[in-house]
Amino acid sequence: MRKVMLPHGEEVPALGLGTWRMGERADQHGREVAALRTALDLGYRLIDTAEMYGEGGAERVIGEALAGALRTGAVAREALFLVSKVYPHHADAQGVQAACERSLQRLGVDSLDLYLLHWRGGVPLAETVAGFERLQQRGLIRRWGVSNFDGDDLAELALLPGGAACSANQVYYSLSQRGVEFDVAPWQRARGMPLIAYSPIDQGALAAHPSLRVLAERHGAQPAQIALAWLFARPGTIAIPKAVREAHLRENLAAADLVLAADELAMLDRLFPPPQRKQPLAIL
Template sequence: MPTIRLLDGSTMPSLGLGTWRMGESRSQRAAELAALRCALDLGYRLIDTAEMYGEGGAEQVIGEALAAAMRAGDVARENLFVVSKAYPHHAGRKSLPQACTQSLQRLGLDHIDLYLLHWRGSVPLSETVDAMRELVAAGRIRRWGVSNFDVDDLQELAEACGAEFDCVANQVYFSVTERGLEHSLLPWQRQRNMPLMAYSPIDQGALASDKGLAQIAQGLGVSSAQLALAWVLSRPGVLAIPKAVRESHLADNLAAASLVLGDDVLAQIDRLHPPPRRKGPLAMI
């Protein structure tokens, strides 16, 4: 699995598993556990979640799956990279440690590898930065970042950080049809060696039926969904966390991480879904 280097010198896998909408229904729990175990068996080591997903339900399902895999010796904790996100109203100096503790309990872990602020709220960024740094110092999280931040948000965050800009990642909606962030946000992050985590890189599955992509993909012997994911992963400094439950989709996404796109293919995609000419609003789901 290719990796992305973070500001602190560590690395994280360039492809992970998203878990949005997991943990919302008890009737789906067995299928979700099976999907997570299948992902681990296939080689996924990056798992992304949030306290918002199923109001903690997704973290509980992940915790159960990870515990079973580690008990069986199928995966070691040091080889996992677990990401979770905190609600904006939990981003304060007192409330963030409490939210982190609850996430750790649901996940059954003693630390979170990357802890993100899910989106901006009313809590001052300086207070959130201090709270995140205290969690790092306490060993409860290894590093921290943000989600759904545009350039102006990151610039304000950089001011709040002071001399040391230690926010290691920004997770945003990015796909071949949602390329607006390529105008300003992605260049800003690249200049600071700050990886971009792309959620919904296949437009929640919609790009699987994109006829234009399908024509290009046919010549490569892959699916349009694989091509769309490979395109996101081909962007320097970008990693992706598509959600998948079926074993075939999990395997297809993993194979897309190894797909190398030539300049001619990238040019065809640019003609089909052109890059932005001006800055627009940040896409969000």
């Protein structure tokens, strides 16, 4: 598995498992728990979630899958990198404490490896940072970061006391949504701060792209794997596609080993041109 380095020197997998839209339907609970167990058995070690996903439902699904895997010894807690996110309206100095505790209870773990502010809300950033620092002091989180932050937001955060400790920014980033390459990605790269790409296959749309299919045939791969391989070629980028079917879990893992040639990357630039000017941050 490819690795990406956090600002403090820790290496984490370049491929994780997203869980958006999990935990929303009771009739899918068993299937989703089984998918998480399969992912862990296949070697996934980075799992991304949020208190917003299914209003805690996704965290419960992960918690049930983790409990079984940890109990049987299929995976050790220290081998996992767990990410969750706090709602903006829970992100004041005290509210973030309670929100994190609830997430930990649902996940069935003692601490998070990375805790993100899901998007910027009305709570002053300085207060959220203070809350994150308190969580670190209590041992409930190891690192903290942000999500859906544009360039101006990151610059403002960096000037706050403690703001430079931000470890990652999670944004919508894919072949079709390259706006962050103009300013956000370079800013983060200069500071050694990874960019976590959510919806890297455009919620499945890129898996049916005819031009990607042509390129995929050269590699004996699937179009979605080409979209992921392109992201893995971007420095300091972590991709967190959601997958429930075992075939898709395996395909995404295999994409981490897929290397695109320079002419193929140039072809993708022609199909999906990089930004030439500042663009609004893409958000789902």
